[in-house]
Structure formats: structure tokens, C-alpha cells
Amino acid sequence: MTELTHVLGRIEQAGKGVAVVFDRRYSTSQDDLWQACTDPERLARWFAPVSGDLREGGAFTVHFDDADTPRCRVVSCEPPHLLVWEWPIGAVETRVTADVSSDGDGARLVLRHERLGAAQAAGYAAGWDTYVRRLAADVAGDPLPDWDATWSALHELYAADR
Numbered sequence: 015m016t017e018l019t020h021v022l023g024r025i026e027q028a029g030k031g032v033a034v035v036f037d038r039r040y041s042t043s044q045d046d047l048w049q050a051c052t053d054p055e056r057l058a059r060w061f062a063p064v065s066g067d068l069r070e071g072g073a074f075t076v077h078f079d080d081a082d083t084p085r086c087r088v089v090s091c092e093p094p095h096l097l098v099w100e101w102p103i104g105a106v107e108t109r110v111t112a113d114v115s116s117d118g119d120g121a122r123l124v125l126r127h128e129r130l131g132a133a134q135a136a137g138y139a140a141g142w143d144t145y146v147r148r149l150a151a152d153v154a155g156d157p158l159p160d161w162d163a164t165w166s167a168l169h170e171l172y173a174a175d176r
Contacts, residue, residue, distance in 0.1 A: 018167040022143050025135045025172065031106075033128035034139040036146050040121050042153045047121040048094035048114045050153060060152040061145055068097075076101075079161075101127070103134070123149075140169035 023036040040047050050056045054064045066074025070091040076083040083101065090098040095114050100107040108129040115122050125146065130138055144164045151158045 018164065018171065021139070021168060021171050021175070022146055023139055025139050025175070028128045031108075031129045032132050032135045033126055033130065034135060034142055035127075036123070036125045036142055038123050038125075038146050038150070039117050040123065040150060040153050041119075042121055044114055044116045044121040045094050047123060047153070050149060051112050051114060051123065052091075052093070052097060056152075060148040060158060074099075103130070106131070136169055136172040136175075139172040140165050143168045143172075 022038065023034055026033050026035060042050075050060070052068055054068070057064050061076075062079075063077040064074055065077065066072060066086075068074055068088060068091070070088050072088045074086050074088070076086060085102050087100045088097070089100060089109070090096060097112045097114075099110050101110055102108070106129055108127060111124075111126045111128075113124040113126075115124075123146070125142060127138055127142060144159065144161060147164060148158045148161075150156075
């Protein structure tokens with residue numbers, strides 16, 4: 015793996031918590047990027063397997079390699095541009111927003127994960143950074159970056175920046 019020297023996102027103060035934010039352009043259509051962010055088969059390729067109801071008000075579980083994240087809930091779903099869901103972390107209902115839009119001959123994803131604790135920020139930033147890199151590779155038809163190596167290198171960069 016090539017040594018990672020820069021991060022793609024930012025960590026910012028958001029109310030009483032912290033948010034990690036990514037604003038990325040992809041060489042695909044808005045509809046294709048929306049499908050990549052909402053179709054369980056596509057999510058399993060770059061993010062993780064997801065089971066349940068991805069419609070507004072629906073509940074779903076994310077099946078990560080190390081543990082499942084049950085009780086996620088879709089707060090808002092406005093195809094093909096906005097998906098907002100709650101991700102329970104301990105007693106806190108964190109919120110993930112995926113805003114997909116057309117961007118010239120491509121599409122843009124603004125991904126925001128908020129209501130995180132300051133101590134969690136570097137880990138979640140490294141995780142989402144790894145995922146947006148994997149999404150870019152998936153959309154392009156390229157091999158996906160290795161999760162563990164990418165996350166570890168990015169976590170060091172985000173933690174050093176805090």
C-alpha cells in the first residue's frame with residue numbers, strides 16, 4: 015500500500031459534540047452514486063453488509079467485520095439526494111447525513127457524521143475516510159484499499175491533528 019500522507023475529511027465542533035465531514039467528487043452520475051450509498055448490494059462492496067429497511071422510518075443493522083451495529087434508523091430519505099440516519103453509539107444517537115448531488119459530469123457526496131464525542135472523532139474520521147476512498151475505488155472499478163492498513167495510517171494522521 016502507498017503511504018498515506020493526507021486526510022480527505024475534517025473534524026469540526028458541532029454544537030455540544032463533534033462532527034466528521036467529507037466533501038468528495040466522484041466520476042459517476044448522481045443516480046449511480048445514490049445507488050452506491052443506498053443499495054444493500056452496493057453498500058456491501060465498499061462499506062459493510064446492511065440488512066433491514068432503508069426507507070424513511072425504517073430500521074436496519076450494519077454488519078461490520080468486528081461487530082454488528084443494530085438499531086440504526088432512517089430519519090429522512092429523499093431519493094436521489096438525501097439520506098439521514100441515526101447510528102447508536104452507546105447511549106448517543108449519532109447522525110449520519112449523505113447528501114448526493116450532480117456536479118458537472120460527475121456527482122458529489124457530502125457525508126457528515128455528527129454528535130460524536132471528541133475522544134471518538136479521530137477513529138470515526140479515519141473510518142469514514144477509509145470508506146470514501148473505498149467508494150471511489152468501487153465506483154471506478156478499481157481494487158478497494160485494504161481496510162486495516164488504510165484505517166491505521168489515517169487514524170495516526172487524524173489523531174495527530176487533534
